[in-house]
Structures are given as C-alpha cells and as structure tokens.
Amino acid sequence: MPALPPYLIDPVWQQFSALLPERETDHPLGCHRSRIPERVVFEKLVQVLVFGCAYERIADASCSESTLRRRRDEWIELGVMERLRRICLDAYDRLIGLELSDLAVDGCVTKAPCGGEKAGPSPVDRGKRGLKRSMAVDASGIPLGCVSAPANRHDSPLLVPTLEASLGTLGALPEGASVHLDRGYDSLLTRERLTELGLGWEISGKGKPAPFWATKRWVVERTSSWHNAHKKLFWCTERVGRVIDFWVAFSEVVIIVRRLIREGWTRYRWEGRPSRRP
Numbered sequence: 001m002p003a004l005p006p007y008l009i010d011p012v013w014q015q016f017s018a019l020l021p022e023r024e025t026d027h028p029l030g031c032h033r034s035r036i037p038e039r040v041v042f043e044k045l046v047q048v049l050v051f052g053c054a055y056e057r058i059a060d061a062s063c064s065e066s067t068l069r070r071r072r073d074e075w076i077e078l079g080v081m082e083r084l085r086r087i088c089l090d091a092y093d094r095l096i097g098l099e100l101s102d103l104a105v106d107g108c109v110t111k112a113p114c115g116g117e118k119a120g121p122s123p124v125d126r127g128k129r130g131l132k133r134s135m136a137v138d139a140s141g142i143p144l145g146c147v148s149a150p151a152n153r154h155d156s157p158l159l160v161p162t163l164e165a166s167l168g169t170l171g172a173l174p175e176g177a178s179v180h181l182d183r184g185y186d187s188l189l190t191r192e193r194l195t196e197l198g199l200g201w202e203i204s205g206k207g208k209p210a211p212f213w214a215t216k217r218w219v220v221e222r223t224s225s226w227h228n229a230h231k232k233l234f235w236c237t238e239r240v241g242r243v244i245d246f247w248v249a250f251s252e253v254v255i256i257v258r259r260l261i262r263e264g265w266t267r268y269r270w271e272g273r274p275s276r277r278p
Helices: 006-019 038-051 065-078 080-095 156-170 188-196 218-228 241-264
Strands: 102-111 129-137 143-150 178-181 200-203
Touching: 006 038, 006 080, 006 241, 038 065, 038 241, 065 080, 065 241, 080 156, 080 241, 102 156, 102 218, 129 156, 129 218, 143 156, 143 241, 156 188, 188 200, 218 241
Parallel strands: 102 178, 178 200
Antiparallel strands: 102 129, 129 143
16 A cells, blocks of 8 residues: 555655756766665655654665665755755645735644654653644645744744744745734733734633634644654654654645645646546
C-alpha cells in the first residue's frame, strides 16, 4: 500500500525533482558505485513522514539507512524543501486564492522522546520531552508559516516569529487583516505586537468560555491534526533543529498540494485528475 496516492505524490515529485541541481562527476573513471536514484530516496522519505518509522525500518536492498540520511542532509543544505513549500503556496494562491483577511495562530505540542535541540518538558504530558509547533493558517486552514520550539515555551512569545515567518513568504497582508487567537495570547503585550505589525485581533478572554468551533480559529486546530496525521511529526525522534524544520516543511507541502487538488477538482481539468474528488 503506498504511503500517499499517486495523484498527490507524482506532482510533488515532479516539482521537487525540477529543483534538484544536476550532479556532476569529476572522477576520470566515473563513479565506482552507481548513485541511488533520487526518486527512490524521495519515496522512502515519504514513507518515513507518513508512517513515522525509523530509517532503519524503511531501508532495504534498494536504499540503505545511511543513504536516506545523507540524501536528506543534502536536500536540507540546498534548501529544496523550503523552496518547494513556497512554490506550492504560490500555486495555491494563484489557482484557488489564499484567504488572508482572517488568520489563525496556535501552538501544538507533540512528543519528542529522543530529546534534541528543540525538545523540552511538556506541560501536558507529565514533563516528558516534547516539541511545540506554532503555526499560522489562512481562513481556510492553509499553513502559511510554522516555528518549532521546545514544548515548555509559551505560545505568546512565539506569535511574532510565527507571523514573521508567514510574512516572509507572503509579503504584505491585506489592509484590515485580523488574527484569531485563543486565551493563551490574552495580554497587553500581544496586542501591542499585533498593532506594530498593523494587524487586528480577536482574542478569547481569560475566564470566559470560548469553544474553538464557535470562532474562526478552528481551522488551525484542523490543520494541526493534518500535521499529526504524519506520524513523523506526531512522534518526532529527530534531534537536530534543521532536520525537524525539514519534516515540518515536507508535511506542509503535502497538505497544501492535497488541498489544491481538492479545491481545484471542481474548477479545472488536467491529465491525471482523480476520478472522484479527494
């Protein structure tokens, strides 16, 4: 059973492969061992993302565990996944349209049993090591930017870095854009920071009932669940911060392309279009 359906992973791979530089061999006799095809490694890493399994478990005769790690690090150095994320976000904006008048920001705490640079004691898991993802989404739940941090970091200090990560991708937001937040952000400092960024806000008050489904911030909760469906993020065993960011960007690429195909299914026709709406 494939980790992702072909209609989803094939367009992702086509754009991803177009970003990879051509590899030149300067050895006079060529390579003594043939290089594992990029597509093979890519599909293995997709399985790691979706199933959350260790590299050793997914390796086989076609690709070793050390090759998976080396190729992953090569792609991180090239910044290919982050570039792909920006391309996917731009494609969604051109074909469907981002709804930037209402943004939602929230943090999600997951497990990080191996510790590492971005692991900290989780306040919701008896102090076990955990990871927090602070994420901004548009009004339909499309991820715009994400910042990873230890689980014990408060949401409020991560608000500005999260919004800046989104603005770095999108540029200026439309006039009158508003940010929807839960009660964890209810402070004077948060309001001052949003004012400096030229943004409005809707913050749930402390001590007042505010179910997320009654506000416009439920979409960020849904997107967090989409991230957690990729088990590599739900149970993160990586220790290096840049590797964690690689997997977060990879997950966002899959989410954006899936939503693009779903929303475009009723508007466009293309070769390889699914017979049923995803």
